Amino acid sequence: MRKEISDEFDAWMSDDSRRGQLPQYVVFVTNARLSSVSGTGGIDQINSFISQRIADSRIGSDGKPDSLRARGMRAGKVWHRDQLNGLLTAFDGVRTAFKGLLTVGDILARLNSLNGLLTPDEFEPVLKAHALNTIGTERWVNFREAGGTSRQSVEQVFIDLKAEGTEDSDASLLKEVILHAESVLKPSFAHDARHLVITGQPGSGKSTITLFLTQMYRVAFLSDELLTPTAADVRDGTADALRRVQVESPRNHRWPIRVNLAEYADAIGPSGDKSLLRWLSERVAARAEIEIKPHTLRRWMVNWPSLVILDGLDEVTAPEVRPRVLDEIRAFVEDADQGDADLLVIITTRPTSDDEQIMPERFRQLSLRYLDADTALSYGRHVTTRRLADDLDRRDQVISRFERHAADATMLRLMKTPLQVLIMTLILERFGVLPADRYQLFWRYFETIYERESAKTTTLAPLLAEQRRAITELHETVGLALQVHAETATDSRAIMSKPELRGLAMQRLVEVGYQPGEGIERIADRIVQAATERLVLLVPAEDDGVSFEIRSLQEVMAARALSSGTDEQVRVRMMAIASSPHWRNTFVFIAGRLFAEGPDHRRDLVAEVVERVDQREGWPGWLCSVGPEVAAFLLDDGLAATTPRWQRRLIDVALRCLTGTVPIDDRALAVGLSAAGSASKNDLMYIRNALKTALAGTPAARHVAQSLIRQAAFGGAIPDTHAAKQPVAPGEPLLVADLIAPHSGELGVSAEVQGVLDGILEELRANALTDASARNLQSRSALASISLPLTLQGLLNTEVGLALELMFGALPPERWAAAPAVSYAVASELTRAPVGGLL
Secondary structure (H helix, E strand, O other), X not given: OHHHHHHHHHHXXXXXXXXXXXXXXXXXXXOOOOOOOOOXXXXXXXXXXXXXXXXXXXXXXXXXXXOOOOOOOOEEEEEOHHHHHHHHHHOHHHHHXXXXXXXXXXXXXXXXXXXXXXXXXXXXXXXXXXXXXXHHHOOEEEOHHHOOOOEEEHHHHOOXXXXXXXXXXOOEHHHHHHHHHHOOOXXXXXXXXXXXXXXOOOOOOHHHHHHHHHHHHHHHHOOOOOOOHHHHHHHHHXXXXXXXXXXOOOOOOOEEEEEEHHHHHHHXXXXXXXXXXXXXXXXXXXXXXXXXXXXXXXXXXXXXXXXXXXXXXXXXXXOOOHHHHHHHHHXXXXXXXXXXXXXXXXXXXXXXXXXXXXXXXXXXXXXEOOOOHHHHHHHHHHHXXXXXXXXHHHHHHHHHHHHHHHOOHHHHOOOOOHHHHHHHHHHHHHOOOOOOOHHHHHHHHHHHXXXXXXXXXXXXXXXXXXXXXXXXXXXXXXXXXXXXXXXXXXXXOOOEEHHHHHHHHHHHHHHOOXXXXXXXXXXXXXXXXHHHHHOOOXXXXXXXXXXXXXXXXXXXXXXXXXXXXXXXXXXXXXXXXXXXXXXXXXXHHHHHHXXXXXXXXXXXXXXXXXXXXXXXXXXXXXXXOOHHHHHHHHHHXXXXXXXXXXXXXXXXXXXXXXXXXXXXXXXXXXXXXXXXXXXXXXXXXXXXHHHHHHHOOXXXXXXXXXXXXXXXXXXXOOOOOOOOOOOOOOOOOOEHHHHHHHHHHHOOXXXXXXXXXXXXXXXXXXXXXXXXXXXXXHHHXXXXXXXXXXXXXHHOOHHHHHHHHHHHHOOOHXXXXXXXXXXXXXXXXXXXXXXXXXX
């Protein structure tokens, strides 16, 4: 015990301690029983040791005497087992304040003392039925597209991941969440951001890890219950998985529920009024087979520690619905705070720019990292072992090929996410070699599944061979149609009805020369059957429809459809979608195809689009520049890594963020430029020199450079020779409208344009936008919730937009943050405007 106490004190005294302010008093709690003999007993000995350590003076790193007492700690003592038992017996308020540490049996026995909770005869069936039902039914990860069995239980394929934003830089995401959830998260106890947002690229494992988290807490919640055989299998498998990833199971037995946010968005639609709490109560009632009212569920959560996982915010894309869903989440969290509930909410989504971060005052963001080499190798071996468990020779062959390719640095670049690793093992199983970029990886995956089904002795195999082009083009057409639909749809996912699918098949057959009639209908029916029953990339959905279960497959098919055509057609389409977050992955796949298949003039086409996208008509690139961010996404993808001529052009566009408009998504730029630097020493030096120059440049350039360096590695520390100089003080925050208003009279614009400018100035004043709003993350996130309709309309008008550009351009360098304050406020609405109709 003395060693543990010493280690704790040493951690507080460490120069690199991140524990915050030292407490004045400290209590060490142990479940060991200590002797109470005066002077010589364990209690007095430990208390004496604590007092001595607090007073002990040591030489600090600065060479001066230092001690815990000198830093403000006054006293400490130990509480041992007998004292704890006595305190908990005497003070039932303490005992019932930590309900998640009780067993389910304790809950039922003490239920009447939990004020406001359900009566035992109502609560017991709900408690058991919901957990026992969902632990067996909500456990599956679909592997149908993977060419193996149709599904695997999540604990069998789960992989723990590293994330940025953890308290301990070496902690995994699972460890971080469990450690965070162990604390009491009532607002009266915890005042910092208590909830979590987990962000990750497509296929990074967000949904899988939250599914495992839910199952893990269900297992813990039912730890003392008599389980069904299925639930017992899940319990044992979960314990094995935790041992595999070397993580301890949670001790705070939170009641968990996980829901699909896209399904909730589908339920409320653009005009519905169903609260998130009501929807959750309906979900619980459906599984527990007993009616649960929203106010009952609220009392439950107020009286019992809970975990609510809201998966897939990125799937809620419709402009009319997404703000409503975010408002309902906010209302749900604020209502729980009003009841002082011990609640942990976890949201998953694709990466967002800082200005779109979700309620940063309440949610801390954890960003999933790409897999490192060791983790990618481990997962490749594990998933292959699971998928080919009944064919040991083939399993060993695929693992051997995978390990051989993993030694190649180019191939390692593709092993970024669990989904990509899984696809690589499938391609190696079929072909033995791997493609060089992400577009080719996903396209080769489609070809792998297609050739596998064509080679089987089925009645549809001849049709797959004969109609390969028609079936491929059908997937591309459906992918584009669903991607356009998903941009504005309020449904939980983009779905196409079977009649629509059949109509597209018939239309394509007519286009290639088939004559209308009975024969073409039979061929169309068989093509639809082959696409939905054999290839299983288009999977059944509700209302007798079909959809792509893996969103990246939908996006790669949409990319193939958009990249088919003349150079000018492709250029116009890429320009149209470049600024849209909804289309960003599709854009990267288009660029990947053009780079992979060439020729050189098509690679030039990609570079020219990225270079000129901010100069296109009708886009305020001077305020909301997207070219550098798009270039960064392409650099991160690595599609030009083996073609230095175009790689350097992309780097140059990305580096414009240091000399031009302050970027919206500086994290994406940091990741992309870091990836480019890691691929080439020459490019690394080029990027480092640009960052070094920016550090000595304007206040805006310095701000952006510091942000990039803070968020990514660029081959070690970059000397900041400007740091010792006196920085230019920005002065007191001023209203953006007051800063730019004096310059409006110098423009000589028409009375009509001047009237619009006056309206914009008034709108900026009414929303109290200051040039300080863009300087910190929380203020930037708050800006995203501001509505500036007049400003947005003015930016899209040629004359008004030019006038605004001149007004902001006249500001002195120290007022650089005025323009970003406006861009952060309008960027979300500007970039999320639907563009599918232009394609």
